[in-house]
Amino acid sequence: MCGALHFVGQVAGAVKRVSGGPLKQSLLSIEEEQLQRQQANSILTVLQDKVSDLPPLKNTTSLSNEDILRYSRQLLLSELGVKGQINLSKTSVLVVGCGGLGCPLAQYLAAAGIGRLGLLDYDEVELSNLHRQVLHTEHTQGLPKAQSAADALSRLNSTVQCVPYHLQLSSDNALQLIQQYDIVADCSDNVPTRYLVNDACVLSGKPLVSASALRMEGQLTVYNYRGGPCYRCLYPVPPPPETVTNCSDGGVLGVVPGIMGCLQALEVLKIASGQGSSFGQQLLMFDGQEGRFRSIKLRPKQSGCAVCGEMPTVTELQDYERFCGSAATDKCRRLNLLTPEQRCSVQEYKSIVDDATLHLLLDVRPKVEVDICCLPTSINIPLASLEERKSDQVYMLKEKISELKQQMNTESQVPVFVVCKLGNDSQKAVQILEEMSGSEVEQITVKDISGGLMAWANKIDPSFPQTQRASVLLSAEMDGGSRRSGEERGREMRVK
Structure with a gap:
């Protein structure tokens, strides 16, 4: 239930405890006002599992x-004023992703008085x-993020209409959804x-405020705004899936998406109020390690762009997972680089340990992960040391x-088992070690432990630290059977 309804119940309880007089009348007035708001917004605060057409926002002409x-403190700003505040109340914003970026973004938009979120x-x-997605709490674990965010925002500002969508954005629903909003925040x-979001915004004529964050860095820009470029203008070809890192794999300091989400909110508010964005053709880059911001000019809108160019070839939404060669999810990706003979399950490896079979277990994760x-x-x-053939490591x-080899006292090859977090880097390491076998090191037999340490935690030792997301993913898969370059560096900075 949304915060507005909860507040109405609190007020109603307080009224029953008041015997009469001006205070009772005041509380009744508050209750009536809150009930009116609740009735107006009730259709919008129910969790949506599909896209439905929304009623238009009220055409407000004055402030109560x-x-x-x-809003008194921001009304004092000449850049905003009464006209700008009214513009905010008549603006609808779609937030795609209620995570590390979306939470602070939505929080400040609701606080500022955006009409519909x-x-x-x-x-x-x-x-x-929870270390970065600040609208959610320990008590909302297991709830849809969209509903958790809507409840929190309604408690913050009950005058804002919150429409939670617990669904996967797809080519089937994106246009119908985005066409109903004035501004989109990716x-x-x-x-x-x-x-997908970029193409739908271009086809719908909507400005797109986009941000990303990873590790200690963040980026922000605005696409498809006042003749500026769209995402495809800058990246006509998607990056190889193996070069893209998200926060599940690369990590992120929680405050970094908080900073970038707040900057996103600022640009949305400037566009909505009529001031205009500062980053229509600029890319803002934040380095949290150095504590520095810098802005670079982006290439202009491309006449040959497939979606916003003079002769577009993308005139309808397509299959973006096929186009990009990866899934439209932040769930951990699974690579399949080896044959079944080059891999072993965690159960098979457990048997080797139980039998006290001599072997070498090689963990190819970064040291910071091994320390955990x-x-x-x-x-x-x-893995990076193996790839670079660092002499001390070799x-x-x-x-x-x-x-x-000496302990085994046999001519047999030493068995080497390679492990990482999820069984992706370990497969790459197996390929490298097979190249090294017999030349840079003695002859060895190498196998990857399928599913990595998360599979070990999920299937063998539940006390071993793991993430809930990885546990669920591995359970589903098993029951059913990187380095960054300069231009790719920006494209891999994606946090949920």
């Missing part, structure tokens, strides 16, 4: 006394979200959705293999 009091997210709240965490948790018998050589590997 409560509006003047609530569409809140779209297919996911549910989990514990690993807070998504995957490349297919970025292209690891299997006690493993040695750590990060020497350590040779020494460990030689030691095992």
Whole structure:
């Protein structure tokens, strides 16, 4: 139930405890006003599992006394004033993704008095979200993020219409949805959705305020605004899936998407109030490690762009997962680089451990991840060190293999098992080690542990630290059977 209804119940209870007089009349007046708002917004605060047409916003021409009091500090700004505030109340904004970016963005838009907020997210709240997704709480774990955000925003400002959509944005529903909103804010965490939202905004003629954050860095720009470029103008071809990193894989400091989400909110408010955006043809880059902002000029709108150019070839929405070669989700990607003979399950590896079979367990995660948790018998050589053939790391590997060879006292090849978080980097490491076998190191047999440490935690040792998202993903899959370059660096910065 939304916060507005909760507040009405509180007021009604207070009225029953008042015997009479001006205070009772005042409370009754508040109750009536809140009930009127609730009745007007009730159709909009029900969680949507499909896209429906919305009634138009009220054509406000003046501010109420409560509006003047609530927004008094920003009304004093000459850049906004009464006209700008009225413009905000008549504006609808669709927030695609109620995560690390979407939460602070929506919070400040609601506080500022945006008329309607569409809140779209297919996911549910989990514990690993809470360090950065500040609208959600421990008590809302398991709830749809869209509903959790709508409830929190309604408690903040009951005059704002919140429309939660618990669904996956797709080519089937994007146009119908986006056409009903004035401004779109892209807070998504995957490349297919970025292209989908961009194309739908261009085809619908809507400005797109886009931000991203990863690790300690963030970026912000505005697409399809006042003759500026769209996302396809800058990135006509999607990046290879293996070069794209999200916060589930690369990590993020929670305050960084908070900063970028607030900057997104600022640009949305400037567009909605009539001031205009500062980043229609600029890219704002934030380096949290250095504490620096810098702005670079983007290439102009491209006449040959497939969607916004002079002769567009994209005139309707397409299959963006096929176009990008990746799923429209921030769930952890699974690579399949090896044959079944080059892999073993966690159950098979557990049998090897139980039988005390001599072997080498190589953990190829970065040291920062190994410091969090690891299997006690493993040695750590990060994948990047293997790729670069770092001499000290290769020497350590040779020494460990030689030691095992002596212990085995046999001519058999030393068995090496490779593990990482999810079984992606370990597959790459197996390919490298097979190249090294017999030349840079002694002959070895190498196998990847399928599913990695998350599969170990999910299937073998539940006490081993894991993320809820990875656990659910691995459970579903198993029951059913990177480095960044300069231009790619910006495209991989995606946080949910």
